[in-house]
Amino acid sequence: MSTLFINISLVSFMVVIALMITFSHRLFAIIIMSGAYSLISAAMFVNLDAVDVAFTEAAVGAGFSTVLFLAAMAWLPAEEKRHKALLILPLIICLVTGSLLMWAVAYLPAFGDPTSIVHQHVAPRYLAESYDKLHIPNVVTTVLASYRGFDTLGETIVIFTAGLGVLLILMGKTGRTHNPTTSNDTARDEDVNEK
C-alpha cells in the first residue's frame, strides 16, 4: 500500500513539472525542470524495484543530458520567442491520441499483478537459472551482458554512430556565423559520452 502511495505522489509531482515546462518560456528554467523531472523519475524507478535503471537515469538522464543542454545553451538564446501560434490543432491531436491510449491502457492487467502475461515468458527462467550458470547476483547485469549481449553490442554501435554524427555535424562544413570554438568544446563533450 505504501508503494502505491509513494507512486501516486511522485507521479503527480512529475505531472506538475511537465505542465510547468509546457507553460514556461525561459529555456534555462525549462532545462533545469527537465533535470528535476528525470531525477523524480529515478526515485520512481527505485520504488518500482528497478535500481539499475534508477541510477542510470539519475546519472545519464538527470546529470549528463542536463549538462549537454546547458553546454549547448552557451551558444543559443535564453528566451523562447513568444508568438501567436494556433494551439487548437496540437491540442486536438494530443486529446485524440491520449484518449485512444487511455482506452487501450484500461485493458492492461492491473499494476503489480504477478499473473500478468509479461511475467510468464522468459523472465522466470532468467531468475531461476542465471545465478547457478553465471554466478552474478544481479540478474539485470546477467541479462544485459550475457543473455542479450548482442543487444548491448548494437547499443554501443548506435552510441558510436551518434557520437560520430555529432563530431561530423559540428566539425564539418561550418557556416558563416559559426564560431570554431563552439564545435570543439561540444565535440569534446561527445567524446566523453562515447567512452
Added chain:
Amino acid sequence: MTDFLLSHWNYFIVVLLMMIGLFIVISSMNLVKKLIGLSLFQTSVFLFYISLGKINDGTAPIIMKSGHDGHSSHDILYSNPLPHVLILTAIVVGVATTALGLALVLRIKASFNSIEEDDILQAKRELRKRSKSS
C-alpha cells in the same frame, strides 16, 4: 471503480505525461524546447515499461542466496528484470539521440541565426525566392 483507478493509475498518468510531451513537441516553435518535450515523452515511456515489470511485494532482481536457513532463491519474489534491461539500453541511446539533436540545433543556429521554427522556415522561403530570381 476506485479499485480499477488505483490499479491502473500509473498507466493513466504515463499516458498523460506522454501527451504533455507530445504537445510540447508539436506546439512549441523553439527547437530546444522541442527536444526537452521529446525527452519528457521518452521518460514516460520508460516509466510505462518499468511499471509493467513491477510485481506486488516483489523486490529488486538481485539474487539473495541465504542457504543456511533453508531459504532458496525461489521463495523470494523478484520483479521482472527484462523491462529493466530494455530500458537501460533505451536511456543511453536516448541521450545519444539528444546529443545528436542538440548538435543539429547548434548547426541550424550557425546557418540561420535562429532556433525558432517559423523564422527558419521564413529564411528558407526567402533563400528559395532569391535563387529563383537570380
